Amino acid sequence: MSSHEVRILSSGGYLIHVDVCRDITPECVRSIHKLYYALRKELSGIVKELVTGVTSIALFYDPRIVSSDELVKKVRELWAWSQRIDLSEIHKPRSFTIPVTYGGELGPDLPSVASWAGLREEEVVELHTSRKYTCYTLGFTPGFLYLGEVDPRIAAPRLETPRVKIPAGSVGIAGKMTGVYGLESPGGWRLIGRTPLQMFDYRRNPPIPIAPGDIVVFRSVSMEEFNRLKGVYVGDYNA
Numbered sequence: 001m002s003s004h005e006v007r008i009l010s011s012g013g014y015l016i017h018v019d020v021c022r023d024i025t026p027e028c029v030r031s032i033h034k035l036y037y038a039l040r041k042e043l044s045g046i047v048k049e050l051v052t053g054v055t056s057i058a059l060f061y062d063p064r065i066v067s068s069d070e071l072v073k074k075v076r077e078l079w080a081w082s083q084r085i086d087l088s089e090i091h092k093p094r095s096f097t098i099p100v101t102y103g104g105e106l107g108p109d110l111p112s113v114a115s116w117a118g119l120r121e122e123e124v125v126e127l128h129t130s131r132k133y134t135c136y137t138l139g140f141t142p143g144f145l146y147l148g149e150v151d152p153r154i155a156a157p158r159l160e161t162p163r164v165k166i167p168a169g170s171v172g173i174a175g176k177m178t179g180v181y182g183l184e185s186p187g188g189w190r191l192i193g194r195t196p197l198q199m200f201d202y203r204r205n206p207p208i209p210i211a212p213g214d215i216v217v218f219r220s221v222s223m224e225e226f227n228r229l230k231g232v233y234v235g236d237y238n239a
Contacts, residue, residue: 006018006079008072008079010071013063014061015058015059016061016068016071016072016075017058018057018058018059018075018079020055020056022055024136026148026149029054029148032052032053032212034082034085035057035079035082037213039057042074043071043074043075043078046062046074047059047061048060052138053139059071059075093134093214094214094215096215096217096237097219097237097238098195099196099229099237100129100195101195101222102193106194107193109190109191110125110192112156112190113154113173113190117153117154117156125192128150128151128154128173128218129218129219129220131150134147134213134214135210135213135216136148136177138210138212141181142207142208143183143208145179145182145199145210147178147216148176150177154173155175156174156175157190158175161188162186162187165184166181166185166189167181168181168182169181169196170191170194171192171195171218172189172190172191173190174189174190180199193220194226196221196225196227198232208235209235210234
């Protein structure tokens with residue numbers, strides 16, 4: 001969607017939903033991040049919570065403070081304004097390094113990704129660690145990072161049958177995206193490794209320091225270093 005085609009919908013008495021685009025692309029994500037930080041900056045006293053997706057944003061608000069019509073008007077104005085500026089004007093992205101031990105029991109799908117790509121496992125690791133990834137958004141469970149985009153050569157599809165239990169810290173690939181599981185949960189991403197860092201801590205504010213628009217790079221580490229770093233909070237780690 002272009003800026004004049006963005007859909008802003010009122011869903012009940014407390015939710016505004018903004019559909020920015022249909023396909024997940026870096027351009028779409030940048031547009032969403034611009035709007036997200038514009039909304040945070042300008043509507044902090046009105047909107048109770050902002051939730052970003054990879055193609056949309058949801059705004060939860062108090063109808064006793066602002067009507068849905070008023071809020072839709074404000075969102076439309078901020079959408080138009082945010083798309084005319086550079087993201088750096090409203091958000092300074094931070095960079096995070098995440099150590100990962102690849103393959104073996106910690107990355108059981110590394111062989112299948114390598115087979116799918118027609119590469120050696122070492123080449124998959126090299127490609128995965130060679131890029132700077134943008135944090136698209138967080139979800140579907142607390143602390144889960146959606147990051148893009150992986151090298152097309154290793155953009156393996158999701159598993160046909162999701163796993164019932166995936167350990168916290170697992171690093172996976174699903175198509176163009178790579179992700180990190182903040183907590184133990186079910187999931188269908190292809191697991192290629194695991195970070196020893198604690199990615200989510202409810203006692204912290206925020207529970208995870210990585211925000212939409214921030215930059216993430218992965219660093220391959222040995223099992224010995226994995227054990228040494230086990231439990232270090234991601235916000236306290238310095239590569």
